[in-house]
Amino acid sequence: MNKFEQACNILREKNCDGWLIVCNEQSDIHSEFMLGIKTHGRHYIFIAADGHHAVFSVPMEAFMIKKALDHQGIQVNVEVYENMGELKNKLRKILNNKRIALNYGKIFNSKDNTEYADYLRVGDYFALNSLAYNVEFISAAPIIYQLRMIKNEKDLEDLRETCKVTMEILNTLPDWIKIGMTEKEIKARLEHEYLKIGEPSFETIIASCVHSADPHHNTSQKKIKKGVLLIDTGVRINQMCSDITWTFWVGSKPPEQFIKAYSILLKAKEISLEYYKDGEKNCTPALKCREYLRKEGYNPDELFIHGLGHSIGFQVHDVGARISKSVSKEEILKENMVYSNEPGLYWKNQWGIRIEDDIIIKKEKCERVTLAPKDPLLI
Amino acid sequence: MNKFEQACNILREKNCDGWLIVCNEQSDIHSEFMLGIKTHGRHYIFIAADGHHAVFSVPMEAFMIKKALDHQGIQVNVEVYENMGELKNKLRKILNNKRIALNYGKIFNSKDNTEYADYLRVGDYFALNSLAYNVEFISAAPIIYQLRMIKNEKDLEDLRETCKVTMEILNTLPDWIKIGMTEKEIKARLEHEYLKIGEPSFETIIASCVHSADPHHNTSQKKIKKGVLLIDTGVRINQMCSDITWTFWVGSKPPEQFIKAYSILLKAKEISLEYYKDGEKNCTPALKCREYLRKEGYNPDELFIHGLGHSIGFQVHDVGARISKSVSKEEILKENMVYSNEPGLYWKNQWGIRIEDDIIIKKEKCERVTLAPKDPLLI
Numbered sequence: 102m103n104k105f106e107q108a109c110n111i112l113r114e115k116n117c118d119g120w121l122i123v124c125n126e127q128s129d130i131h132s133e134f135m136l137g138i139k140t141h142g143r144h145y146i147f148i149a150a151d152g153h154h155a156v157f158s159v160p161m162e163a164f165m166i167k168k169a170l171d172h173q174g175i176q177v178n179v180e181v182y183e184n185m186g187e188l189k190n191k192l193r194k195i196l197n198n199k200r201i202a203l204n205y206g207k208i209f210n211s212k213d214n215t216e217y218a219d220y221l222r223v224g225d226y227f228a229l230n231s232l233a234y235n236v237e238f239i240s241a242a243p244i245i246y247q248l249r250m251i252k253n254e255k256d257l258e259d260l261r262e263t264c265k266v267t268m269e270i271l272n273t274l275p276d277w278i279k280i281g282m283t284e285k286e287i288k289a290r291l292e293h294e295y296l297k298i299g300e301p302s303f304e305t306i307i308a309s310c311v312h313s314a315d316p317h318h319n320t321s322q323k324k325i326k327k328g329v330l331l332i333d334t335g336v337r338i339n340q341m342c343s344d345i346t347w348t349f350w351v352g353s354k355p356p357e358q359f360i361k362a363y364s365i366l367l368k369a370k371e372i373s374l375e376y377y378k379d380g381e382k383n384c385t386p387a388l389k390c391r392e393y394l395r396k397e398g399y400n401p402d403e404l405f406i407h408g409l410g411h412s413i414g415f416q417v418h419d420v421g422a423r424i425s426k427s428v429s430k431e432e433i434l435k436e437n438m439v440y441s442n443e444p445g446l447y448w449k450n451q452w453g454i455r456i457e458d459d460i461i462i463k464k465e466k467c468e469r470v471t472l473a474p475k476d477p478l479l480i
Numbered sequence: 481m482n483k484f485e486q487a488c489n490i491l492r493e494k495n496c497d498g499w500l501i502v503c504n505e506q507s508d509i510h511s512e513f514m515l516g517i518k519t520h521g522r523h524y525i526f527i528a529a530d531g532h533h534a535v536f537s538v539p540m541e542a543f544m545i546k547k548a549l550d551h552q553g554i555q556v557n558v559e560v561y562e563n564m565g566e567l568k569n570k571l572r573k574i575l576n577n578k579r580i581a582l583n584y585g586k587i588f589n590s591k592d593n594t595e596y597a598d599y600l601r602v603g604d605y606f607a608l609n610s611l612a613y614n615v616e617f618i619s620a621a622p623i624i625y626q627l628r629m630i631k632n633e634k635d636l637e638d639l640r641e642t643c644k645v646t647m648e649i650l651n652t653l654p655d656w657i658k659i660g661m662t663e664k665e666i667k668a669r670l671e672h673e674y675l676k677i678g679e680p681s682f683e684t685i686i687a688s689c690v691h692s693a694d695p696h697h698n699t700s701q702k703k704i705k706k707g708v709l710l711i712d713t714g715v716r717i718n719q720m721c722s723d724i725t726w727t728f729w730v731g732s733k734p735p736e737q738f739i740k741a742y743s744i745l746l747k748a749k750e751i752s753l754e755y756y757k758d759g760e761k762n763c764t765p766a767l768k769c770r771e772y773l774r775k776e777g778y779n780p781d782e783l784f785i786h787g788l789g790h791s792i793g794f795q796v797h798d799v800g801a802r803i804s805k806s807v808s809k810e811e812i813l814k815e816n817m818v819y820s821n822e823p824g825l826y827w828k829n830q831w832g833i834r835i836e837d838d839i840i841i842k843k844e845k846c847e848r849v850t851l852a853p854k855d856p857l858l859i
Contacts, residue, residue: 138698140696159786161695162696165694168694184806185588189588205602205606207606207607208603209567216504219601221602222600222601222602223584224586224595224619228588231588232588290672292672292675293669293671294668296672300683304679314543315547316540317518317521317540319518406540407538407540418520427563449543
């Protein structure tokens with residue numbers, strides 16, 4: 102069953118006439134999700150409950166969109182619009198007197214935060230509202246959740262392959278990273294490998310020494326020297342992302358405090374992974390991880406300044422609730438969800454450490470699709 | 481004057497109390513524009529007319545944001561929020577009883593289309609509306625236009641340097657492109673160069689043979705062979721983007737139809753550039769270009785399926801109106817705007833050709849900051 106058919110079934114369940122995806126300059130990732138290609142022009146994808154799907158595109162991309170859909174065997178009417186008047190008429194026709202799902206989410210809602218669905222922009226929303234007659238717009242969050250949160254076997258096979266390839270590339274790091282290379286040079290070399298086979302899942306973070314104290318450091322022109330080297334990176338192949346962080350010590354003799362923190366963090370990881378399984382609350386692995394860190398003398402409130410995990414898949418930060426101490430207790434992990442596991446410790450303005458792997462949630466115990474090194478020595 | 485001070489001045493002119501930028505997972509490019517760094521967590525940037533600026537950030541990125549602002553000598557109160565309740569209270573305080581600009585634009589508005597300002601998402605807009613008391617929200621489009629449309633001397637110097645570096649990299653293409661390389665390999669090698677010094681402005685398009693018929697072809701694993709090779713690429717250094725398309729003929733003897741199309745397109749480019757100057761209407765260069773193509777026997781309505789140019793700067797598709805036949809006649813080019821000039825011809829399912837350079841609008845005649853090759857022979 103292709104994605105249009107899947108979406109169609111959900112629309113019928115929800116008693117909804119259609120799902121409209123508005124995309125301009127890649128503003129909504131669900132365009133790529135449905136079409137299988139990246140576009141730039143303003144276009145509208147209408148998935149109709151009755152199967153009469155349509156795409157309205159500028160001339161320059163219409164043919165490419167048609168080919169991409171044909172390639173997947175999906176029947177969609179791809180229509181070119183030449184100006185705004187034409188576009189408005191086409192939109193009116195599909196919207197009037199209908200119940201339509203749009204990609205907006207709820208923010209600031211502790212029990213049902215659906216910001217993962219929040220893509221539609223305000224100007225576009227006003228424009229659609231001013232256009233159509235007797236239309237009811239509803240949030241597409243349940244559709245997006247159902248399509249993307251739990252992965253199917255094909256997705257999981259692709260994810261395993263992506264993770265395997267990422268590990269192979271990262272395993273070459275000790276062969277070529279040298280003191281004196283810049284952070285950007287390391288990033289460039291890694292992403293060069295990714296680009297030959299896919300694309301980076303996100304902008305690689307290379308953080309040397311004090312830069313590792315910032316979990317989301319922007320990779321710089323600073324040269325690598327003796328000390329901590331944190332690498333947070335991932336590749337996207339067949340629309341499945343990996344997300345891995347390895348923290349190394351560059352130089353021969355890591356100080357005791359680094360060795361200790363590394364081994365405690367590895368242990369915290371093992372403990373939390375016991376709770377990465379079907380039926381557990383999303384908050385539990387995070388709470389267990391923090392409890393252990395605290396017991397070992399690392400105050401997580403000061404040192405572990407982010408969540409333990411996020412959903413991974415089509416995007417590196419995929420749909421659904423995070424694994425974190427503050428997530429609603431009603432969020433439950435389910436089989437074939439995919440999550441990161443990334444405990445970290447950060448001493449502000451000094452250094453930081455994070456060890457991240459990717460995990461498939463299973464019934465009895467999780468499936469680890471990446472494996473961070475036990476030994477943090479790099480050079 | 482830094483960007484916060486510039487924005488402050490505009491806010492006072494517009495009788496507006498503040499400009500609020502909402503950003504989550506890089507949803508609004510104006511976060512990077514104001515802070516100078518890229519972030520992932522949900523954060524709010526408040527530029528206050530009275531100078532009491534604030535940023536509300538998650539713990540993991542607050543310190544990095546503070547450092548980035550300090551580095552630019554900008555006084556901003558960076559406050560951490562630990563949960564949604566705290567965040568809501570902070571937002572209420574700055575919004576209540578105020579007139580606040582938000583990043584939304586007007587779509588479907590032929591005379592005043594401001595989609596370049598449309599970043600705020602619907603869920604976020606609803607959340608802000610439900611939160612504050614007696615607040616008036618207005619579009620930040622005029623602020624964004626004033627800050628970004630006309631470039632200052634520093635921007636232009638950076639742009640010239642970016643373009644010079646891009647040309648140097650592209651000039652090496654004939655040395656290393658070989659028949660049998662994949663499109664992705666060429667993209668990877670180019671972007672590897674960019675990543676060492678900056679980042680790609682956008683995803684490089686490498687389109688071999690029939691792929692060149694799609695102006696926005698998604699670079700594939702197809703091997704390069706004899707025929708057309710279209711390369712659309714650019715680098716971003718110091719937050720200034722280049723955007724260049726060169727079309728080559730791979731192999732020794734290009735057919736007459738390719739040689740003819742190439743030379744006509746080069747000439748169309750020269751003709752249109754006469755109108756890339758201060759005071760001209762945005763539509764004029766496009767109309768002149770199309771007129772010439774038609775005269776030479778190439779029907780632009782069928783073959784030239786996109787606009788002639790777009791604004792370039794902080795983003796590769798920067799703010800402001802395009803240069804196109806269908807843009808409002810009220811749009812006028814002004815000194816120190818930066819635009820692409822990219823005539824193209826495409827024969828569906830056969831091949832295409834596009835020649836693109838970057839241009840600074842000046843009083844008497846434009847300044848060309850890139851120069852496409854006169855000779856399209858590659859190998």
